[in-house]
Amino acid sequence: MMRVLHAENYRRMPWKNGGGETTEIAVSPEGATVDSFDWRLSMATVAQGGPFSTFAGIHRTLAVLDGDGLRLTVEGMGTTELTTGSAPLPFPGDAPTGAELIGGTVIDLNIMTRRGRMSHAMRRLDISGTVDIAVAASELLVFCQRGTCRLRADDKTAALGPLDTAHLDHAPQALRIETDATARIFLIELSPDARAR
Numbered sequence: 184m185m186r187v188l189h190a191e192n193y194r195r196m197p198w199k200n201g202g203g204e205t206t207e208i209a210v211s212p213e214g215a216t217v218d219s220f221d222w223r224l225s226m227a228t229v230a231q232g233g234p235f236s237t238f239a240g241i242h243r244t245l246a247v248l249d250g251d252g253l254r255l256t257v258e259g260m261g262t263t264e265l266t267t268g269s270a271p272l273p274f275p276g277d278a279p280t281g282a283e284l285i286g287g288t289v290i291d292l293n294i295m296t297r298r299g300r301m302s303h304a305m306r307r308l309d310i311s312g313t314v315d316i317a318v319a320a321s322e323l324l325v326f327c328q329r330g331t332c333r334l335r336a337d338d339k340t341a342a343l344g345p346l347d348t349a350h351l352d353h354a355p356q357a358l359r360i361e362t363d364a365t366a367r368i369f370l371i372e373l374s375p376d377a378r379a380r
Contacts, residue, residue: 241295264285317357
């Protein structure tokens with residue numbers, strides 16, 4: 184099934200550490216809390232530097248959507264500068280992590296998966312025209328940050344506007360993305376964690 188999640192229906196909630204606000208795009212299982220999800224996709228507004236919430240047993244990947252960027256310091260990984268042009272950064276959610284703003288407020292995109300249950304990979308794509316993408320995952324999330332796009336997978340189609348997301352609960356082997364102008368897309372592939380087998 185391909186389900187479109189519209190930006191106006193996303194759920195807003197405080198950060199786990201109370202330091203800001205997050206917009207929950209999708210979570211599995213549906214209705215899961217921050218302590219019980221298998222995977223969770225969200226956006227956050229970072230208005231000031233400080234420590235990140237700690238998530239035991241979680242692996243996460245962060246991408247900057249808007250703003251000047253972040254300097255992210257993760258214990259065991261050093262400091263990485265993340266901007267809108269950087270590749271999404273994977274890191275352990277239970278490693279002490281702090282962020283420093285490079286300039287003003289930043290909006291980020293964050294995928295988290297629970298180790299032993301699910302694993303993930305996130306990639307950013309700037310698409311103009313038609314692109315066919317090979318998929319090697321059991322589930323797929325397609326987040327349209329800028330522009331609009333049409334998705335075709337098997338016999339299913341969907342149209343996404345800015346900040347809309349498509350959830351394919353049984354990912355196809357191939358996905359076609361069509362745009363009339365350049366669109367920025369984030370593709371998140373989800374699979375059962377091999378360590379759970």
